[in-house]
Amino acid sequence: AVERTLSIIKPDAVAKNAIGEIAARFEKAGLNIVAMKMLQLDDEKAGGFYAEHKERPFFADLVGFMTSGPVVVQVLEGENAITANRDLMGATNPKEAAAGTIRADFAETIDANAVHGSDSAESAAREIAYFFGEGEICPR
Ligand code: CMP
Numbered sequence: 001a002v003e004r005t006l007s008i009i010k011p012d013a014v015a016k017n018a019i020g021e022i023a024a025r026f027e028k029a030g031l032n033i034v035a036m037k038m039l040q041l042d043d044e045k046a047g048g049f050y051a052e053h054k055e056r057p058f059f060a061d062l063v064g065f066m067t068s069g070p071v072v073v074q075v076l077e078g079e080n081a082i083t084a085n086r087d088l089m090g091a092t093n094p095k096e097a098a099a100g101t102i103r104a105d106f107a108e109t110i111d112a113n114a115v116h117g118s119d120s121a122e123s124a125a126r127e128i129a130y131f132f133g134e135g136e137i138c139p140r
């Protein structure tokens with residue numbers, strides 16, 4: 001089925017000038033970018049996005065990292081977009097990410113891991129609404 005998923009190009013990948021190369025991977029895989037913007041997150045916006053991780057030991061570092069520079073948030077649309085994006089990204093820990101995945105090619109550490117992608121249809125709906133109004137999404 002055609003799905004939507006939220007993608008974030010994280011501060012490490014933006015700092016490396018890898019926005020275009022990462023976006024090209026989505027497009028070449030047949031995912032349409034139907035919304036996209038660059039944002040500087042603050043503690044409240046990043047903390048709210050990752051609220052499910054609030055009690056995890058890495059939460060403070062995660063929020064610190066995600067506010068360390070601008071991010072690019074995108075809505076990707078396509079057949080099985082949630083899984084397709086996760087396959088393109090590779091494992092959360094870049095040391096475990098398969099060759100040819102975005103994290104294998106662009107990420108350094110589990111915090112600075114280049115990209116985020118929604119992990120389920122429920123999180124995709126929440127995460128897309130967290131950053132975009134319906135009027136900002138341009139289906140094709
Ligand atoms: P992301 O998919 O954006 O979702 C939560 C993020 O927390 C994850 O990518 C990692 O960048 C970061 N993180 C840091 N430490 C861990 C950990 N031990 N397990 C999972 N995620 C972690």
